[in-house]
Amino acid sequence: MAAPESFDVAILGTGLTECILAGALARAGKRVLHLDTLDHYGAQLAARHAADFLAAVAALPDSEIGVSSSAPQSASDEQPVLGADGDSEALAAQLAAAPDAAEWVARLCGDAVPESPERLREARFVASLIARARHFNLELVPAVLYSRGPIVDLLVSSRVGPYLEFKLLNDMFFEWDQEMEKVPSGKDDIFVSKTKDLLAKRRLMKFLTMALNYLDNEHAWQEHANRPFCEFLAGQGLDPKMSAVIMHAIALVGDADEAATITTADGLERTHRHLNSLGRYGKRAFLVGMYGTGSELCQAFSRYCAVFGGLYILGFQPDSIESTDEGVCIKGQDQTFVADSLVVGAEHAAKLPVPVKLVETALWRATIISNAPVLGTTELSMAALPPQEGARENGVFAIQLSADTCTCPEGLYTVSIISHSSKSTKQDLKDALISLHAHQARLQSASVWLDAVYQIKHIKPETEDAFMDKRIAVCSSPSGQIVLEDHVAEARRLFERICPGAIFYPEEAQPPEDE
Amino acid sequence: MRGGRKALLKVIILGDSGVGKTSLMNQYVNNKFSTQYKATIGADFLTKEVLVEERSVTMQIWDTAGQERFQSLGVAFYRGADCCALVYDVNNVKSFENLDSWRDEFLLQANPRDPENFPFVVIGNKVDVEESKRQVTQKRAMAWCQQKGNIPYFETSAKEGINVEQAFFTIAKNSLKQEADVELYSDFPDPIKIDGDTSVAKSAGCEC
Numbered sequence: 120m121a122a123p124e125s126f127d128v129a130i131l132g133t134g135l136t137e138c139i140l141a142g143a144l145a146r147a148g149k150r151v152l153h154l155d156t157l158d159h160y161g162a163q164l165a166a167r168h169a170a171d172f173l174a175a176v177a178a179l180p181d182s183e184i185g186v187s188s189s190a191p192q193s194a195s196d197e198q199p200v201l202g203a204d205g206d207s208e209a210l211a212a213q214l215a216a217a218p219d220a221a222e223w224v225a226r227l228c229g230d231a232v233p234e235s236p237e238r239l240r241e242a243r244f245v246a247s248l249i250a251r252a253r254h255f256n257l258e259l260v261p262a263v264l265y266s267r268g269p270i271v272d273l274l275v276s277s278r279v280g281p282y283l284e285f286k287l288l289n290d291m292f293f294e295w296d297q298e299m300e301k302v303p304s305g306k307d308d309i310f311v312s313k314t315k316d317l318l319a320k321r322r323l324m325k326f327l328t329m330a331l332n333y334l335d336n337e338h339a340w341q342e343h344a345n346r347p348f349c350e351f352l353a354g355q356g357l358d359p360k361m362s363a364v365i366m367h368a369i370a371l372v373g374d375a376d377e378a379a380t381i382t383t384a385d386g387l388e389r390t391h392r393h394l395n396s397l398g399r400y401g402k403r404a405f406l407v408g409m410y411g412t413g414s415e416l417c418q419a420f421s422r423y424c425a426v427f428g429g430l431y432i433l434g435f436q437p438d439s440i441e442s443t444d445e446g447v448c449i450k451g452q453d454q455t456f457v458a459d460s461l462v463v464g465a466e467h468a469a470k471l472p473v474p475v476k477l478v479e480t481a482l483w484r485a486t487i488i489s490n491a492p493v494l495g496t497t498e499l500s501m502a503a504l505p506p507q508e509g510a511r512e513n514g515v516f517a518i519q520l521s522a523d524t525c526t527c528p529e530g531l532y533t534v535s536i537i538s539h540s541s542k543s544t545k546q547d548l549k550d551a552l553i554s555l556h557a558h559q560a561r562l563q564s565a566s567v568w569l570d571a572v573y574q575i576k577h578i579k580p581e582t583e584d585a586f587m588d589k590r591i592a593v594c595s596s597p598s599g600q601i602v603l604e605d606h607v608a609e610a611r612r613l614f615e616r617i618c619p620g621a622i623f624y625p626e627e628a629q630p631p632e633d634e
Numbered sequence: 635m636r637g638g639r640k641a642l643l644k645v646i647i648l649g650d651s652g653v654g655k656t657s658l659m660n661q662y663v664n665n666k667f668s669t670q671y672k673a674t675i676g677a678d679f680l681t682k683e684v685l686v687e688e689r690s691v692t693m694q695i696w697d698t699a700g701q702e703r704f705q706s707l708g709v710a711f712y713r714g715a716d717c718c719a720l721v722y723d724v725n726n727v728k729s730f731e732n733l734d735s736w737r738d739e740f741l742l743q744a745n746p747r748d749p750e751n752f753p754f755v756v757i758g759n760k761v762d763v764e765e766s767k768r769q770v771t772q773k774r775a776m777a778w779c780q781q782k783g784n785i786p787y788f789e790t791s792a793k794e795g796i797n798v799e800q801a802f803f804t805i806a807k808n809s810l811k812q813e814a815d816v817e818l819y820s821d822f823p824d825p826i827k828i829d830g831d832t833s834v835a836k837s838a839g840c841e842c
Contacts, residue, residue, distance in 0.1 A: 159708065159709070160708045160710075253745055254745075271828060274828045275828060275829070278829065280827065280828035280829045281827065281828075281829045282710070283827075283828065284825035284826070284827060285825060285826040285827075285828060286822075286823075286825055286826065287826060400826050401826075406826065409825050410709075410710070410713065414710075415710055417708075418708035418709070418710035418711070419710065421701075421708065422678075422699055422701070422708070422710070422711065425699040425700050425701045426678045426699045428700075430700070430703070430704075431700075431701045431703075431704060431706035432704040432706055433704070433705070433706040434705075434706075435704075522822070523822045523823075529821070
């Protein structure tokens with residue numbers, strides 16, 4: 120066994136907090152060892168190829184994957200489905216060409232040779248997904264970034280940004296009375312829309328103008344600051360629909376309890392965050408990463424850490440982690456590393472030699488892969504589906520991506536459905552799928568799709584102080600929110616504990632010149 | 635991204651630790667060589683303007699930043715590469731034998747549209763070291779290159795600056811061919827770049 124290598128900080132897990140922290144520490148001159156037991160970056164945020172994605176979903180307890188299609192209304196409506204038209208001979212040829220496709224076709228469509236055109240089409244669709252599996256970058260935990268938010272600001276100031284490429288979500292929809300409507304993104308949209316009377320439009324404009332500069336307009340909301348935001352909205356003369364648009368589609372409050380209790384100050388802050396992001400990179404507020412948002416961010420911050428000397432070992436299986444007087448000692452794969460501090464991702468907490476206090480929540484999610492857009496546009500877009508009486512108690516969000524972000528091959532679309540509430544049930548997500556497919560059917564006469572419903576665990580330390588003893592800290596897995604912004608603050612807190620007084624990502628960091 | 639507007643080429647340099655990847659880059663871009671080996675720290679990517687067939691091209695040459703040491707380069711590193719230079723040390727047979735796995739890893743991770751015709755260049759570095767220490771003959775290396783689809787082969791010394799210019803010129807020329815083919819496929823608007831310093835982004839997208 121080689122002599123132990125020593126480091127200032129060892130980090131186990133390549134989730135987003137870990138990677139942002141690693142980059143900050145290396146930049147501050149710390150010797151960083153960054154490990155992951157997996158052979159890829161991003162932990163839960165990883166983007167996967169189609170077969171890997173389906174296998175990952177299938178491995179989650181109580182998950183479901185199904186394939187369905189809607190029949191064409193008439194022969195003239197028949198639209199070619201990439202790789203999914205043709206007879207059973209064509210299917211046989213497809214399966215012969217991609218042997219691993221047969222397994223998924225049998226699993227999702229049954230072993231028998233499909234008889235009806237619909238079943239045949241579904242089988243061919245599944246076969247075509249697996250045959251082109253490598254052209255997918257599917258995320259179990261997809262996310263978006265505010266154009267003006269902590270992550271984008273950090274990408275600019277740290278110069279990590281140039282490693283990455285983004286696209287703007289071009290449309291934002293809102294479900295109301297079983298219709299999908301566009302959320303207005305500015306003055307023009309509000310006054311062009313024909314559904315609202317002029318007075319309502321003026322009230323909405325007045326509210327949005329105030330919220331955009333809410334800190335300068337404290338007089339307008341100060342006395343309501345700690346009272347519920349929903350009451351404040353009602354008091355602005357906004358109709359229930361506009362209040363719901365603001366709460367769910369603009370402030371991104373999807374959880375019914377949170378919508379009822381969020382304070383006016385917090386609600387305005389979140390409204391402001393959205394409005395303030397409009398116009399920075401285009402008309403809408405949210406960015407998504409090419410090839411996946413979270414996994415690409417993790418890799419970009421890791422590269423930054425490596426450029427500043429961080430040592431990376433993926434696929435490292437620790438045999439033991441011990442806390443000694445000299446530091447934390449990590450042994451595995453015939454190597455020994457000693458570090459003054461150890462930070463681990465929550466999923467690795469069980470390997471620690473100290474008791475850990477964690478909170479675990481489980482959130483249901485769903486993913487659609489279809490040959491037709493679902494949200495009423497072929498563009499990258501997002502939709503807020505607020506709570507609905509008699510149906511879902513909590514709202515959900517949907518993000519539609521496509522080949523535009525290299526999420527899937529051309530001609531296909533993916534929609535990820537996210538609930539912020541641990542109270543949302545599997546049935547709530549299935550109901551959301553039904554409503555989304557109903558919207559899809561209105562726009563498209565024939566389509567074929569795969570639905571996956573699954574539950575992801577989100578783990579975080581019980582208290583904000585993530586240190587479990589003087590050397591060892593645990594950081595959260597993704598919060599389950601549709602935005603990832605909280606990871607910046609968490610990484611900064613850890614950084615400030617480990618490097619008191621040092622600057623977290625100093626501005627205009629230039630990689631050192633080689634002398 | 636149409637009409638040959640993109641004049642930015644991403645070149646990645648792969649090979650075992652210590653074969654001289656960073657030195658080759660530095661020799662080519664800065665005409666500098668450091669005799670002191672340290673595992674790469676501080677190298678990100680270097681850019682150099684080159685004139686290829688009367689066209690001005692910015693080559694962006696990406697270093698592995700040491701992440702190759704434990705095979706921990708993420709898929710993002712490989713993405714969008716227009717050319718891949720595979721480097722080995724002619725005095726280290728293991729580094730030559732590993733070219734196979736570096737090439738396979740590249741094709742797997744970068745997932746180029748046309749893997750058969752993707753432009754690789756093979757560089758046998760450190761030919762300045764005395765002949766008796768040499769472990770890989772030119773013949774053996776060229777046979778490997780031929781077998782992998784006629785990959786252009788160069789023997790270089792980053793230390794003496796031998797053949798480095800020629801190797802990178804071939805990289806630029808072949809990347810440009812590849813890039814011209816790929817452009818035809820792009821139906822989508824250009825992605826958004828987020829950067830404080832925009833010198834790279836400017837040459838990528840704002841020239842017309």
